[in-house]
Amino acid sequence: MKKGKRSWLSGIVVLLLAISMLAACGANNNGEESSDSGTTPAPQNVNQSDAKPIEVTMITWESAAMNEKIIASMKKFEDENPGINVKLIPTPLDNYGVKINGMLTAKQAPDIFMTGNDMALDNGAKGLLYEWTEHASADSDFMGGFYRGVVDGWYLDDKLIGLPGLLNTYGIFYNKKVFRDAGLPEPKAGWTYDHFFEAMQKLSSTQNGVQQFGYYASPDPFHMSLYSVSAGGAPFANGIVNPTKVEISPAFIEGVEKYKAAIKNGYMNPPTYDLSNVMSSFKEGKVPMTLQGQWVADDLIRTAPADLEWGFVPQPVVNSQSEIYDAVGWSSPSTIKNPDAVWKVLKYLDSKMYEEVLPQTPVAPAAFKASASAYFKALESAGHPDVGETIDHILNSPDIQPVRFLTSWSGKAYPFIEASWKNVLMSKAEISDLNEMAEKINKVISSSR
Incomplete structure (x- = not known):
């Protein structure tokens, strides 16, 4: 929408x-x-x-x-x-x-x-x-x-x-042939973040000066919340309909550090990367994994080349399953x-x-x-x-997290995410900036009650 x-x-x-x-x-x-x-x-x-x-x-x-x-x-x-x-x-x-x-x-x-x-x-x-x-x-x-x-x-x-x-559900579309050629098992429900980051690394490359990422996505704090909750930490937002606070838990930071390392090493795209043509590249067999909504499957069924072998898998877990849907x-x-x-x-x-x-x-x-x-x-x-x-x-x-803020005050909160999130993922800002970001969002929530 x-x-x-x-x-x-x-x-x-x-x-x-x-x-x-x-x-x-x-x-x-x-x-x-x-x-x-x-x-x-x-x-x-x-x-x-x-x-x-x-x-x-x-x-x-x-x-x-x-x-x-x-x-x-x-x-x-x-x-x-x-x-x-x-x-x-x-x-x-x-x-x-x-x-x-x-x-x-x-x-x-x-x-x-x-x-x-x-x-x-x-x-x-x-x-x-x-x-x-x-x-x-x-x-x-x-x-x-x-x-x-x-x-x-x-x-x-x-x-x-x-x-x-x-x-609308959100998961990872992947190229089966690319996984097979790399000697990697196909991902399936319940696969772990360790397997996910390992696959990301093995599927990335630089040939003739062209960077090939293993994973194409722009994870935001709500997606990162899935890692935190799966690892036993607190969610980013403590409610779907009417959250009363946001929190940056140690488990949340652990997930951020993993994504930061993947971006720094060229295993996945930086958050400033233009993803508008990623599905066209996926159909051409050039994208190993990408985070998308399930509606993409309908387009792939109708328009993807007949020889494109693709699959769709839930996002990985640390210990327990946590998902977002809209x-x-x-x-x-x-x-x-x-x-x-x-x-x-x-x-x-x-x-x-x-x-x-x-x-x-x-x-x-x-x-x-x-x-x-x-x-x-x-x-x-x-x-x-x-x-x-x-x-x-x-x-x-068994656990569902919000895909975004659904409240009337969301417009006041998002600028603080925009100001900090991408810079932290690209190692241009300290991880402590996320706590400041959460502090400012919590002030918005308090003033809106």
Whole structure:
């Protein structure tokens, strides 16, 4: 998910256009005045034959082709629920966040909209989202169907402000032939950091003045946290939704020192290295290992040369498994008029819709376990069951760390990371600078409470 910055004038223009587009079909599906209440009204008999069908509007950031598949699936939902009509309002990805935030502020947002986890938490903190806590409590069978822990990130102050839809995992894509030619065993789930750094060293080289790194990545403090936790140390951030502090533990420093040595010795790229073309080089067989999200697998399956032997493996461990993953999902504005009908649509989106759509567009696993199986079967049919096994292994990790700050104060914290992190990894600053960095971030956290 990419978020571009636009000028305030552009944001106002977009807002006006969005409001005019949705004035007749937004959250007020029956032309009634909006209510700001987030409480759940009495259950409605949405299948009543003599009642006017309820229209549930929704917006995604997906492509036109993907939206066609989604709405085709929702037609089946309408057949099963004749009292509810689902209307998809197409909108381009560009400036998506600005548009949704403008609609929420103007109380003209659709009943359901696609959202990132951080965007949902930000809007939830502003009181702009409907809370589904009561519906979820009354629907324990459905709520128990998600991967363990993934719904936790969608609770804010014990209030459920949305549902996760798809999950992004992060691991290492590697060239099997390069490993084989170097006499190295292929990495697999549970491989250690010792094996990882050894492979990095053996797969690096300098030929004709051209530097070949064994590993291409830009690990940040959140990725380094995986090393720390796996080694028994404290995580960088002590919470996913609302961290109260960051910490640079001895185990964290131990991991930083290992990466520093690898960068200094030319085993991996420095953090200032341009990685924009790394996957093109990977397809050409020039990159032994690279840290990427699982969505890269879909592109490799479709466009990589037939003779490219590649695999995907979780990140290594010191002692225990620790992983990061990221969720995108669905939220609703606090002004929705028919929450029972909207909840039915949300449940269908997270389950049946993904079961039908993911085999056609296998870019990410569903957060709902039963629906994720359709994604794994698609990978198996494409000849890469190992990718699905790796992703499932990551999603079943006993320890999950945040992939980034998800809070509203994150914009104030990141400049301190940017000022110190890269210089420390390149040995241009003392390791003690990380403690100063953490101190400054903790002051941001304290002042934001």
